[in-house]
Amino acid sequence: MPENQPANLVVVDNLRKTYGATVAVEDVSLTVRAGEIFGILGPNGAGKTTTVESIAGLRTPDAGTIRVLGLDPQRHRGEITSLVGVQLQASELPDRIKAGEALELYASFYPSPADPADLLERLGLTKVRNTAFAKLSGGQQQRLSIALALIGNPKIAILDELTTGLDPQARRDTWELVKQIRDDGVTIILVTHFMAEAEYLCDRIAIIDGGRVVALDTPAGLVAGARSEQRISFRVAGVLEDDTILSSLPAVHDVRHEGDRIVVTGNDDLLVSVVTELAGRGLAPVDLHTEQASLDDVFLALAGRDFEGADR
Numbered sequence: 001m002p003e004n005q006p007a008n009l010v011v012v013d014n015l016r017k018t019y020g021a022t023v024a025v026e027d028v029s030l031t032v033r034a035g036e037i038f039g040i041l042g043p044n045g046a047g048k049t050t051t052v053e054s055i056a057g058l059r060t061p062d063a064g065t066i067r068v069l070g071l072d073p074q075r076h077r078g079e080i081t082s083l084v085g086v087q088l089q090a091s092e093l094p095d096r097i098k099a100g101e102a103l104e105l106y107a108s109f110y111p112s113p114a115d116p117a118d119l120l121e122r123l124g125l126t127k128v129r130n131t132a133f134a135k136l137s138g139g140q141q142q143r144l145s146i147a148l149a150l151i152g153n154p155k156i157a158i159l160d161e162l163t164t165g166l167d168p169q170a171r172r173d174t175w176e177l178v179k180q181i182r183d184d185g186v187t188i189i190l191v192t193h194f195m196a197e198a199e200y201l202c203d204r205i206a207i208i209d210g211g212r213v214v215a216l217d218t219p220a221g222l223v224a225g226a227r228s229e230q231r232i233s234f235r236v237a238g239v240l241e242d243d244t245i246l247s248s249l250p251a252v253h254d255v256r257h258e259g260d261r262i263v264v265t266g267n268d269d270l271l272v273s274v275v276t277e278l279a280g281r282g283l284a285p286v287d288l289h290t291e292q293a294s295l296d297d298v299f300l301a302l303a304g305r306d307f308e309g310a311d312r
């Protein structure tokens, strides 16, 4: 990190933004640290895009303050455009523009752009540089939109729903690319409504719901805070005649049957205590799974509804 670069590249305090009667962002505060992949996760309509567009200076807040490397994005639009690269939505590029031309064109807008040929190479687009945008595959279009976010040599790249519509392999490839970009020194703000994407990629995540930050932590911190319960599931070789054998154990909170499997939840001692009890009765758990809490559980705990159900 250069000496004059602050540890917090982006500081948002009490951001509020309305569109007529619609409150898009009610009250959002967050900081993005230099060198991290910062996730903004939330269901459709939560206010994610409005938040990042405000950081990029593309929206005028109704209230609150935003500082990007100490600058107000509204008052320093020129500098912010160079400092913050924003991934274009695919629909914003003309169908017939060639991949290489698009990069050359966007490079011409910046005072010290990256070399378009280098970027094409890094993003695996060299062989399609003369291919029209509309003829590129979904993954190639997405990589081009990432290249366009990076062409101005920004300090911060905002990537919004970058893997929507991609097949699993292209999504994985894009994830690796995002990590490389971070490793090259670009701080990344990643907007997503995919839990798995946020969990895999992000150093820290702000979960936004209804225009507010409802949680902000590392993925592991969010998960640890959400559920202290353990869950195991297994089949029994032999006959478990009575559930109370398990439900009466102090470590066990709940025993359920799902098909031929038994699902038991309880505290930290759950696994040892259930296995020991079964073994004492000559029963062996088979095909035993221990289940980790996920970001879905975090959202459920915070919002009282599940994440997919929250999507409109």
Ligand SMILES: Nc1ncnc2c1ncn2[C@@H]1O[C@H](COP(=O)(O)OP(=O)(O)OP(=O)(O)O)[C@@H](O)[C@H]1O
Binding pocket: 019, 022, 023, 024, 025, 042, 043, 044, 045, 046, 047, 048, 049, 050, 051, 193
């Ligand atoms: N330009 C606009 N004019 C009017 N309403 C808007 C505008 N942009 C966003 N909204 C509304 O503001 C709310 C928040 O939208 P925003 O796009 O910020 O959310 P989001 O979390 O990014 O959702 P999505 O994933 O669907 O883009 C939504 O109700 C949306 O309909």
